[in-house]
Amino acid sequence: MSIEQSILAILSFWPSTGYDINSEVEHKAAGLYWGMSYGSIYPKLKKLEEEGFIYPIEQEEKGRKKKLYELTPKGWEEFENWLRLPPAYPKVKDELLMKMSTWHEDIESSILIGHLLKRKETTEDLLEFVKGWPTNGISYISNFGMLSIRYAEIRLEAELKWIEESINALEKNQLPKGQDPNKNTEKLLARRREAIQDEKGK
Amino acid sequence: MSIEQSILAILSFWPSTGYDINSEVEHKAAGLYWGMSYGSIYPKLKKLEEEGFIYPIEQEEKGRKKKLYELTPKGWEEFENWLRLPPAYPKVKDELLMKMSTWHEDIESSILIGHLLKRKETTEDLLEFVKGWPTNGISYISNFGMLSIRYAEIRLEAELKWIEESINALEKNQLPKGQDPNKNTEKLLARRREAIQDEKGK
DNA sequence: TATCTCATGTAAGAGGTTACATGATTCG
């Protein structure tokens, strides 16, 4: 619901091409909080231009053809109105957590540990990036932007801590005790075994 | 890409109706990591039944008509294959962070503080829920599930810490220093003022 | 008796991704 506003936000930094915008969310800091792909970007740029929020800056021929877009006054206004609107609480879709929540004893926990190790790697890479970014000497980060960089840092560090904890618990077979007043784990395993028996009995 | 698997996962706990599944992601722990709505659930249940992953358990008439779905052997297999597949790294879309990253001095920071306060409230509510859930005496949480509950806890606590920090920095006007080797903040404010001048000059 | 919760379902469409097509320029 706000790919368009995100594009305006990115253009507020400096005039950019569609390609630049993609790079921004693919390899740069904006990608920590947002995502979009070419299939969205170019059509949206067209739409935003038609609606008068942005306009293309004509390039005085450096050979390569490209379209730099800049905000119009109306575009600035729209962007800033959006800033003022209360943001929606982020909706999480985390496959690892979903899998973990529904994991059970009859699947080897080494596989779950593998999932955690893979997650750890990516999280470490991201954390390294996030820590290096504000001191790489070239990237632009405003003082406000630093607050959000700090968010990523805190969040990723917390995640790493949790990954360590979890791997440890799984390896030592010392999982925290859940809550199971209706013997659901037992029932689940029984239903599963029955299903497997039925299958074999066919 | 895995609404279907999520449904199988939820059905692995116990046979459920479409309504139950919705409640699970709306008001219960699964909602911390996943979301879906009726418009997805019922068509998917139909599809999963057609494909032989689930089947409806006939109800011996408690008056109210409802369709409880249970996993078939094939459904269990599909569910567990999914568990074994490496999960995708979660894609974040966080409007607050996006706004904060592109905030600038000429918008009153009190508004940003307002956004943070609102976020804080929801995060606190979630944290309270997450802490109470495993000890409410009725809900089912497996030992594996406890690990993911712990994740939510750590993550939400880290977020609250960051919110406090950020509000404090904003109120005292002591934001961390960013990185701006090309005077971008200056240029941005200049471009903006020019645009606003142009608008007035019309 | 009215409202809330339980319960199932569909239609329309917003929103987005993937994959492809195309070509210029720069770099090793």
Add this chain to the structure above:
DNA sequence: CGAATCATGTAACCTCTTACATGAGATA
């Protein structure tokens, strides 16, 4: 000169949400 990067764009498709329609049973 070949590969990587810069650059624009579209078509097909999926996925999912919103909003609506409908009604029974429970509760206050």
